[in-house]
Amino acid sequence: MNSTKRVFLFVVVSTLLLLLLSLADIFLSWSFTPLQRINLVADVFPRTDNHNPADSSEAIVLDTSSTHAQKFATNFDLYTEPGTITNFNADTNAVSMIQLVKQLHQLKQQKKGKIRIAYFGDSMIESDLLTQTLRKLLQQYFGGxxxxxxxxxxxxxxxxxxxxxxxxxxxxxxxxxxxxxxxxxxxxxxxxxxxxxxxxxxxxxxxxxxxxxxxxxxxxxxxxxxxxxxxxxxxxxxxxxxxxxxxxxxxxxxxxxxxxxxxxxxxxxxxxxxxEGVVVDNFSFRGTSGELLKPLDSTFLTTIAQQNPYNIMVFQYGVNVMFRPNDTKFNWYKSIFEPVVKKFTNCFPSTGIIISSTADRAFRYADGYKTAVGIDSLIKLQAAIAFETGNMFYNLYATMGGKQTIVKWADAKPPLANKDYVHPNHAGAAILGEYFYNAVRKEYDKYEQSLH
CATH class of the missing domain: 2.60.120.1360 (Jelly Rolls)
Known part of the structure; x- marks a missing residue:
């Protein structure tokens, strides 16, 4: 048999095998996570257990033994609140990011010191989108x-x-x-x-x-x-x-x-x-969901923490997790991203970490472009990662308006998002940057009021 025939036979057999495994995954409830990402028939025959976005989110069992949970009474449901950076403290009058706001207060009053923020994300913050507005507003108010x-x-x-x-x-x-x-x-x-x-x-x-x-x-x-x-x-x-x-x-x-x-x-x-003043660094990498940070050496990260320390790190990921329209189960992502969060938490012990939810994104369904059916499940999972690692959470999706927002933004005149129904444009990203600034100011103003 010549090489061309061997290649042809290999392609045919491999395709048939993948097709059979894909059908088994759909109809026999046989689950293998890597296969779900490349299932050949998932868009034709959606999994029967994937229609209700609540299935995945309700399956999350929170680990309440984390250190922060022992310091104060917690309320996990606070993750749904828009415009709020929460540390899940049931007392919503308490400041959630006390270390940062104290440092911001000192900077504001004394005009001395440096506050450094690292903002991580994918193509949604590429070219300094979102962060350029956040930086401008923070520097205008606090200096730098x-x-x-x-x-x-x-x-x-x-x-x-x-x-x-x-x-x-x-x-x-x-x-x-x-x-x-x-x-x-x-x-x-x-x-x-x-x-x-x-x-x-x-x-x-x-x-x-x-x-x-x-x-x-x-x-x-x-x-x-x-x-x-x-x-x-x-x-x-x-x-x-x-x-x-x-x-x-x-x-x-x-x-x-x-x-x-x-x-x-x-x-x-x-x-x-x-x-003296505020620094906001944009760390964007197209196509990632944060998993690309996992191979970074812990000693290397610790050296960065010593030589170039950050007061706050924000991790905004998620749109690349929702790469298929009918997915509602994302537990595989928790096993990938949670180790990243734990590594950064350990290597940057003096840094406050905020997990930002995904922004809204839409797919084309039978009745037109709609918000991804699994988005609520993913956001709850992201909140669980923040909760279980003792970090803070910001619901970007709810803050920007929730369901169908990205569709409304793309269809607006003038538009606030691109017609891919994923990426806000410069005008939309500026709004998101202002929303995050407002969430920081909300906690800062709480602290200011507590001093009087």
């Missing part, structure tokens, strides 16, 4: 300027409105999807190296040229000192740690040009930060 973290490049770096960004030379781009060794890929999921590359950035968020900002190189370990060029002048980089935060300049300029000619230096990006 600067765009925060800037990767050397991404698929959409030219579309970012908060920076003018250009690169040249030959850059090797490694990311969490194509890397062989993923332990030290940084929080963005990217690492960059070059023997002849340059990056030039103008920070458009800097509005006060009388106030100095820090220009920072974020990089990995290099076995020897590396000389780079910063705004045309030589600068020696001593990258002795697994992760290094190196201030290249502190001045009033909103521009930075860096040339690198040594590929032994792993570069993660640069950052513009205020010397």
């Amino acid at each position: 300027q600067g765009v925060g973290y800037i990767p050397i490049s991404t698929q959409t770096y030219k579309l970012r409105q908060t920076v003018v960004h250009d690169i040249g030379g030959s850059w090797k781009v490694t990311n969490m999807k194509n890397a062989t060794d993923k332990k030290y890929m940084y929080l963005s999921g990217y690492t960059f190296t070059t023997a002849n590359g340059w990056i030039q950035v103008t920070d458009k968020t800097i509005t006060d040229s009388t106030v100095a900002t820090e220009k920072i190189l974020l990089c990995g370990y290099a076995p020897k000192p590396v000389t780079i060029s910063v705004n045309g002048k030589p600068f020696v980089v001593q990258a002795n740690n697994l992760f290094n935060r190196i201030v290249l300049a502190t001045d009033n300029s909103n521009k930075l040009t860096v040339n690198i000619t040594d590929a032994s230096l792993p570069v993660y990006g640069i950052a513009f930060e205020p010397t």
Whole structure:
């Protein structure tokens, strides 16, 4: 038998086998999670146990033995509240993010200190969407300027409105999807190296040229000192740690040009930060549900926590979990994402962690575009992850309006979302950023009132 026939026979047999397994999964209630993600007939014959979104959510059994549950009486149902960052404290008059609001209060009153926020997500926050509004509002009220973290490049770096960004030379781009060794890929999921590359950035968020900002190189370990060029002048980089935060300049300029000619230096990006004020870093990675953060080395993360600490981390994922219209059971996702949350909770012990629910997304059903039938199940699961790991939760879906919101936004004139019924556009993302800011201010105002 020649090779063409063997390939043809292999394809036919494999397809028939997958078809038989797919039918068994649907009609015999035989369940195998990886198969459910590639079931050939799921959209033709939806699973009979998948029609009621409550099936999955009601099956969740909460672990109430977590540490935070012993500190105060809890109410898990608070996860349904819109516009609220909850730590599940049954006393809703109590401040849910007390550590952060105390730090914000000190910053507001004394104009000293730095509050750093890392906001993780998928393509919904790509190009600084949502975070650019959140950053602007926080800095306007609490102080500070600067765009925060800037990767050397991404698929959409030219579309970012908060920076003018250009690169040249030959850059090797490694990311969490194509890397062989993923332990030290940084929080963005990217690492960059070059023997002849340059990056030039103008920070458009800097509005006060009388106030100095820090220009920072974020990089990995290099076995020897590396000389780079910063705004045309030589600068020696001593990258002795697994992760290094190196201030290249502190001045009033909103521009930075860096040339690198040594590929032994792993570069993660640069950052513009205020010397005093709020920093919001956008860590977006297209197509992920947070699982790509799992391979990061714990010692590496601990080093980041020491060298470049964050007060708050927000994890906004979910739309990529709902990749099939009739799915309502997502327990497989809990086993994937909960270890990520636990790892970050352990490696960043001084950081408050907020799990944000998925935003609304819609599929085309028989009667038109409708909110995904399993969205309530997924959100309850995400809330359970926050509850069981002792972290906070924010219901983005309920805050933006709940069922059918993304359809209304896409059909609005002018529109607030794209016609894929998944992604808010710049106008819609600005609304989401303002909603999150309002949720932070809600807790801050509670704290302010408690002082009087």
